[in-house]
Amino acid sequence: MAQVKRIRRKVDGVLVLDKPREMTSNAALQKVRWLFNAEKAGHTGSLDPLATGVLPLCFGEATKFSQYLLESDKGYETVMQLGIATTTGDAEGEVTERKPVDVTPARLESILATFRGDIAQIPPMYSALKRDGQPLYKLARAGEVVDREARSVTISRLDVLDWDGDRVRLAVACSKGTYIRTLVEDIGRELGCGAHVAQLRRTLAGPFEVLSAITLDVLERAHEEGGAEALDGFLLPVDSALEHWPLLTLSEHTSYYWLHGQPVWAPDIPKFGMIRVQDHNGRFIGIGEVSDDGRLAPRRLVRSE
Known part of the structure; x- marks a missing residue:
């Protein structure tokens, strides 16, 4: 059957x-x-x-x-296990190194301070980034290591929430593309004892x-x-996900032409930027961008029934 x-x-x-x-x-x-x-x-x-x-x-x-x-920006809470490095930078990897931990609160804070703000970060081999169409994690599993270009990311918050023995709980707020595993590994390297992510919880994604x-x-x-x-x-x-964007309401007449792909004039159009757009009934109909001549050009439209 x-x-x-x-x-x-x-x-x-x-x-x-x-x-x-x-x-x-x-x-x-x-x-x-x-x-x-x-x-x-x-x-x-x-x-x-x-x-x-x-x-x-x-x-x-x-x-x-x-x-x-x-x-969008992201927020995390992570537990950093000091003294142990792994192949993947987290608890799922094989242990590659163990070192004694002799870190004071003052020493840790001085290192954390160097990672706040704009930093350069090299993406890990165990990631979904691709090289010649092949995910890096597949190359890593095959024992290959390839060069990766450092990328600029921003760490807007990096604070200690709790410290229990060799495990430090951190709060992190960061820009897109930040790898927490790499951040923790880099901190451990600067501390001289190594470290990996024992736990990771994303607390924020955009709004x-x-x-x-x-x-x-x-x-x-x-x-x-x-x-x-x-x-x-x-x-x-x-x-x-776009509720922090400016919102513009179009009339019934203007909405018709805008939904057919035409840039339109409307009262109260901002001078520049991306705009969230709704029709006269308050229905979200897409997003637009203000063009050089001050008209609102459609960029992504919501399909109507």
Whole structure:
């Protein structure tokens, strides 16, 4: 008997998932997509399997704006294990070195201070970055090490939250593209004892905080009780990642031409920059950019029913 193909639902919005430990970001995405029975979904930047915390998932029309979450600042809490270095920079790797730990609070603070602000960071071999189309982590597993260019990142916060023996809990706020494993390894190297990430939790991604994130257990229970439609109440609006952008309301007449790809004039258009746009009914219809002549040009449009 032929297998009946599952008919997916059109689902639009953002779900802020609290990713569980020991699960890849893609596995979490596929599980949640299955629970929602959604046509289209994507995540906004991978978390390591070891990591937990904020993983925004975009559904349907929200996937058009996922790049702006990829580019957003992030926040983390991490436990730095001093005295032990590993192949991957975290607890999942093999131990490569053990050293005695003789670090004072003053010494640690002096080292942390050198990592605050704009720094150059070399991405780790165990990462999803690609070289000639091949992810670096695959090369690393094959025993290969290739040169990686240092990248500029910004560490806006790096503070000690707790210190228990050889384990230091740190709060980190950073720009996109920052690798916490590399940060911890570099700190350990400067301290002279080595270090790796024992725990990692993302607490912030753009405007989304871990306190408002939904666990997989909550989603599964809701699905058991009410099916896929019962999960829709957990979704945030399509433009929730852009709520800090200026908002412009277009008239019914102007919205028609703008939605057909034409730059338009409108009252109160800002002088420059990217704009979040809604129609006269308050419905989000896309994002635009102010052109040199002062008109609002469409950049990404939301599909209407």
